Amino acid sequence: MRLSKFLANAGIGSRRAASRLIEAQRVTIDGHIACHTDSVLPGQQVCVDGHPVSHGVPRHYYLFHKPIGMDCRLLPQDPSSLLHYLQSHFPPQLLLYPAGRLDKDSRGLLLLTNDGELTQRLMHPDFHHEKGYLVTLNKTPHKDDIAAIAAGLDYGDGLTRPCRIELLSNNVDDNTQLRMWLTQGKKRQIRRLWRARGYRVDDLLRESIQTLMLGSLAEGQLRPITAGELEELKAALSLMIRKQP
Template identity: 45%
Template structure:
């Protein structure tokens, strides 16, 4: 049986993504065969791997859910926070969000225990599309879409070119392949507008249907529906 790099093994076990696993290793939250783990460790099912006090039992059955996140839920998984997403996850399975929506935003959020899928979707090399419907605080001018689409300064860098189109006087649609922190809100602010509603409607090929997945509920989906 071949051994797997530790962070990847933890991801396959359904605990978290590989990136999150690396953070847990840095924090001393992982042990291998009774000793503190190292990033260079390679393990298999014969090794005892303990993450935050829980012994891993090998690869978990991969699951994927579409969750319709309402405003007011924080994607950080903090049990002590009553607004945390952790209180709204499927029972009996250890899943986590792929990426995030900020607390003031709503719409499609993917939940999984598949670390490889998480890595595939959030890594910038893979460029998966995310589509949003956005409402702002005043009428949009004629140059808004062209300015946003070309790229504007956000956190010391110019955003990548993207698709932007008007929906009505105060709403626009934007399709991103980038995922900077609160990116759309910051882009709109640079252009002189305040976002008052941000709704994610699509990730890759999966479109959220509120008639099938009502707010604050989730539904199992397949990889074929997503990619």
């Protein structure tokens, strides 16, 4: 088995995260620094930062309402990192990580897991999984700007995919909130889209990730996902994968 897939299956992170560990020379096989082309054979010992990695790690899935000010990057030296929250709420042998990121100045739904394959499906842009957001702007958006963003807009980082946008009120004279559903996750995409049309995003709340919903989960709180939620998510992702060319 390829090393990155082995690490993902063992709950270390997504394949992309595993590749970063390998590139940083933090992974060894039988005591030797590993490289991306290595495969793991039965009986070989794989270690990350000197700690052995094994197969058969139980999968865990939690929904977390990330507050504003928390950084999703798992950086030990950053006091605002999500890593410190995880370390204070879970035993050290349970290596959870977010399946995707949310900007530091945004809040809302994160999926925390150690399932590398599921994370790969959720994070890979080719799968077009949908995420929903509640957006608060500094002023009422004009219908032409809504249409331009919904159709796809190039704000300097390539043309974005079309997205769905829904105003929350028919009172166009006093409505700064809307919902957006995106199938891609460029860096600070929503804020940059609206900035390109002359608006400022004052608040950004992620409400959904594919079939997973934030619901009434309070800010800063987490809960395990139910068996039904997990089954529904996997079924949706499987259907999306089959639709890919």
